[in-house]
Amino acid sequence: xxxxxxxxxxxxxxxxxxxxxxxxxxxxxxxxxxxxxxxxxxxxxxxxxxxxxxxxxxxxxxxxxxxxxxxxxxxxxxxxxxxxxxxxxxxxxxxxxxxxxxxxxxxxxxxxxxxxxxxxxxxxxxxxxxxxxxxxxxxxxxxxxxxxxxxxxxxxxxxxxxxxxxxxxxxxxxxxxxxxxxxxxxxxxxxxxxxxxxxxxxxxxxxxxxxxxxxxxxxxxxxxxxxxxxxxxxxxxxxxxxxxxxxxxxxx
Amino acid sequence: xxxxxxxxxxxxxxxxxxxxxxxxxxxxxxxxxxxxxxxxxxxxxxxxxxxxxxxxxxxxxxxxxxxxxxxxxxxxxxxxxxxxxxxxxxxxxxxxxxxxxxxxxxxxxxxxxxxxxxxxxxxxxxxxxxxxxxxxxxxxxxxxxxxxxxxxxxxxxxxxxxxxxxxxxxxxxxxxxxxxxxxxxxxxxxxxxxxxxxxxxxxxxxxxxxxxxxxxxxxxxxxxxxxx
Numbered sequence: 406x407x408x409x410x411x412x413x414x415x416x417x418x419x420x421x422x423x424x425x426x427x428x429x430x431x432x433x434x435x436x437x438x439x440x441x442x443x444x445x446x447x448x449x450x451x452x453x454x455x456x457x458x459x460x461x462x463x464x465x466x467x468x469x470x471x472x473x474x475x476x477x478x479x480x481x482x483x484x485x486x487x488x489x490x491x492x493x494x495x496x497x498x499x500x501x502x503x504x505x506x507x508x509x510x511x512x513x514x515x516x517x518x519x520x521x522x523x524x525x526x527x528x529x530x531x532x533x534x535x536x537x538x539x540x541x542x543x544x545x546x547x548x549x550x551x552x553x554x555x556x557x558x559x560x561x562x563x564x565x566x567x568x569x570x571x572x573x574x575x576x577x578x579x580x581x582x583x584x585x586x587x588x589x590x591x592x593x594x595x596x597x598x599x600x601x602x603x604x605x606x607x608x609x610x611x612x613x614x615x616x617x618x619x620x621x622x623x624x625x626x627x628x629x630x631x632x633x634x635x636x637x638x639x640x641x642x643x644x645x646x647x648x649x650x651x652x653x654x655x656x657x
Numbered sequence: 658x659x660x661x662x663x664x665x666x667x668x669x670x671x672x673x674x675x676x677x678x679x680x681x682x683x684x685x686x687x688x689x690x691x692x693x694x695x696x697x698x699x700x701x702x703x704x705x706x707x708x709x710x711x712x713x714x715x716x717x718x719x720x721x722x723x724x725x726x727x728x729x730x731x732x733x734x735x736x737x738x739x740x741x742x743x744x745x746x747x748x749x750x751x752x753x754x755x756x757x758x759x760x761x762x763x764x765x766x767x768x769x770x771x772x773x774x775x776x777x778x779x780x781x782x783x784x785x786x787x788x789x790x791x792x793x794x795x796x797x798x799x800x801x802x803x804x805x806x807x808x809x810x811x812x813x814x815x816x817x818x819x820x821x822x823x824x825x826x827x828x829x830x831x832x833x834x835x836x837x838x839x840x841x842x843x844x845x846x847x848x849x850x851x852x853x854x855x856x857x858x859x860x861x862x863x864x865x866x867x868x869x870x871x872x873x874x875x876x877x878x879x880x881x882x883x884x885x
Contacts, residue, residue: 431878439875446874469877588874591865597857598868605869617872620862622879 432472439469439619440476446616447563447585454554454564454584455616456489458577460600461570464592465621467495470567473588477563478528485522485561487532489580490569491541494534500525507535512549518556530561546579554583571604578611586614592621662867665860669853670846677845684841689834700823701783702790704798707776708736708805709813732812733770737778739808740768740801752796753789762793777817787823794820 447453457470467490474486487508488496497504502523511521511532522530538544557564566584568577581587587608591601608615670677739745746762757765765784771777780801782794802814859865862876 435875435877439877442872442874446872465877589871591859593861593879594858596859598859599857601859601869605871615871617874618865618869619874620859620865620876623861623876624879 436472436476439473440480443473443588443616450585452558452585453562454558454566456566456568456577456581456584456587457590458568458581458587459570459590459592460572460596460604461592462573464570464590464596466490466570466590467499467567469588469590469619469621470565471496471499474529474531474563474565477565478526481528482562483528483530483560484563484565485530485532485557487557487564487566488534489545489566489576491534491538491544491576492569492574494537496531496567497533500531502531502533504533504535507533508553509535509538509541509544511535511553512544512547513538514549518553542574542576542579545576550580551583571607572600575607575611578607578613581608581613582611586616588616588619590619590621593623595622665864666850666853668860669856670849673849676849677842680845681838681842685834685838688837689830692828692830692833696828697785698825699783699785699827700787700790701781701826702787702794702820702823703782703818704780704794704816704820705771705777705818706780706798706801707815707817708733708778709776709815732809733776733778735809736805736812736814737768737770739805740778740780740797745797745800745804748800749793749796753792756789765790766793766797782820783826790823791820 443455447455457466457473459466467488470486474484478484486496488494489508491509494504494507496502497507506516506521508521510516511518521535522532524530544550554564564584566580568580571577571587571589577587589601589604589608605615741763743759743763746759746766749762750757750759765782767779767781767783769779769781771779778801780794780797782790782797784790784793798816798819802816805812805814862873865871865873
């Protein structure tokens, strides 16, 4: 990657969209757009859990998962972000969270589900991956995972599960049938069409629903950037005031 | 290969067109400097002689039969061959103080019939020295009558034109410069096309929508772009 992905969370523990510079407007709007589209897609579904994966490594799955979770929580929805990449967990690193207990711990009953969850704020909770187990695929496909998701489904409006790339391991395809579908992150100028086709074939074979693509690290001029350039951005009242948008809004 | 459309290739090449332009300019400039500064020019001086058989005389006001002209033109090839013998150039070695051997003079000289129905033989001498080229051409034109007559006594050979100047035949600086510029443009262009063809990564949202029947949920810009 040319540069590290910019996430829309501030350095503070508060899960807010803080416009550090005008530059973040385009990215913030992009995630809001993703949020809106996903909300429409999942509106008719009882199960509002979805998996975020990709074809290859380093396409930005974790960043997209993470920022989507923040975007959803911005609307006051109760959101849980689960780091289900039990092979190379990264969410805890991004969020500077403790990873001594997490998904793997909860699945093998080393700790309770509540203990495996760390609260970010009133709307956003995070379940890190936990200690790396020797059998990640088996754990993710176990009955314990089903039970865990069922239990969490009743507590959260949206559950976002960050998984390893489908092109590398099949963990995402093990978890995805238990969810509403897969969001596939594609990184422009990095991911090849060949790997996308192979991934789509795997998804189709697993009979999992593909919710859509999220194009990451896009270099083209999107409508968002045009709006930014032509005055729909930060300085013209459509951005954010100096007061932080808090997530202490009432749940819808 | 099917992942790449001509439009994508063209876009990829146009994005890097500055490389093509830069290479073309560098190659053209290098060629210009090299050929105009480091390569010695080659000059060519031209003299000519006219051949006739004995029946045609330039100082007699008699009618000339077409058979005489035919006989003369058929003799021209033989005269050219005579002038191409090594012995025809021996005298030049002595005349020009052993600067070159007879063989060298032979290699720098081109003898040819001007046209199919002409009685003229052109003597063209090429050399890096303008003066020498002129002198050699004129010396051959002067000596040719005597030399040819020693083989064909009936031949009437007269110098028709002496060289008084020499033209530069090489290097053709502008042609070399243009050729170098063209090559300097084509090579990176071919490389860019090959790179574009072999680049099977996703180019953008349109690339995804064109190839897959999958919804695009969002387009997260690159941090560098969004910073502008």
